[in-house]
Amino acid sequence: MIRLIEQSWWKYVGIIMVYYTIIAGFLIKAPRLDILNETIRNLFFHVAIWFAMFILLIISVVYSIKYLLNSKTIHDTIASEFARIGIVLGLIGISTGSVWARFTWGDWWVNDPKLNATTIALLIYLAYLVLRASIESDEQKARISAVYNIFAFTAMIPLVFILPRMTDSLHPGNGGNPGFNAYDLDNNLRKVFYPAVLGWSILGFWLASLRVRIRNIKEELIHHID
Amino acid sequence: MFKKISTVLTLLFIIAGSLNVTLAQEAEKTSVDMADSLRADGKIYVVVLVVMIVFTFFSMYLLLTDRHVKKWEKEMKEMKESKK
Numbered sequence: 001m002i003r004l005i006e007q008s009w010w011k012y013v014g015i016i017m018v019y020y021t022i023i024a025g026f027l028i029k030a031p032r033l034d035i036l037n038e039t040i041r042n043l044f045f046h047v048a049i050w051f052a053m054f055i056l057l058i059i060s061v062v063y064s065i066k067y068l069l070n071s072k073t074i075h076d077t078i079a080s081e082f083a084r085i086g087i088v089l090g091l092i093g094i095s096t097g098s099v100w101a102r103f104t105w106g107d108w109w110v111n112d113p114k115l116n117a118t119t120i121a122l123l124i125y126l127a128y129l130v131l132r133a134s135i136e137s138d139e140q141k142a143r144i145s146a147v148y149n150i151f152a153f154t155a156m157i158p159l160v161f162i163l164p165r166m167t168d169s170l171h172p173g174n175g176g177n178p179g180f181n182a183y184d185l186d187n188n189l190r191k192v193f194y195p196a197v198l199g200w201s202i203l204g205f206w207l208a209s210l211r212v213r214i215r216n217i218k219e220e221l222i223h224h225i226d
Numbered sequence: 227m228f229k230k231i232s233t234v235l236t237l238l239f240i241i242a243g244s245l246n247v248t249l250a251q252e253a254e255k256t257s258v259d260m261a262d263s264l265r266a267d268g269k270i271y272v273v274v275l276v277v278m279i280v281f282t283f284f285s286m287y288l289l290l291t292d293r294h295v296k297k298w299e300k301e302m303k304e305m306k307e308s309k310k
Binding site: 022026037210214217220 | 257258259260261270273274277278281285288289291292295298299302305306309
């Protein structure tokens, strides 16, 4: 992965994908649905960004496991920075969802299983950041937070994907509601949705990789001063 | 590099615009309110351009930061080489 981080081509792919999402996202013909109206276009932002978050958190937990196996600092750096940017994307996801809820469900926040469960999952990840900040020793910090990261990820899966589907929910795809594939009957929206997921994921990956590189420079500097 | 991006972008803009034009010619159901007037006035392009401008600034900043970090990585590498 370090070699990939040093290359630049994928960054331009990401930029182009997001530009395409912006342009085609507003211009493409969308299904005419009651309640949703034009807001269905939020699919390319809110939903795509949640997907991007999930991808980043997968990378984070993989590197946490790698750290526990190898104890290489770079793995801990990657795990923590990808988790951090994953959390940022999750917060963007929640706020874009909140805006969407205001105009479709009538309120900025509703007492809904999906919303509550994803908030809990995000809080668990925020606690990961607090945990890291509370430990002084670098090695302990890396080891303990790696274990916690695995717990956070395995908690997120049922909270975000399984629990809301088992009960009543307003959220599409949960509680008996059809997912958005039911609305996208002519597959037109997918022409923008898939590039959007790719674009936002690459952007998130880029942000995380920048933080990793800056941390590496810091580590090198500290190493050299010693 | 920027020339390449701008040509790809204009291509994408044309493609996306034509996507809209060809599909909008179908019979529209007028029972559901959509932003048809915005599209008819061309005001939708204001939305698109505004968001594009915001993202352009953001992506330029990202690229600049990336270049900045790359410079420091090179310096660190050179420092390590000279110390060996």
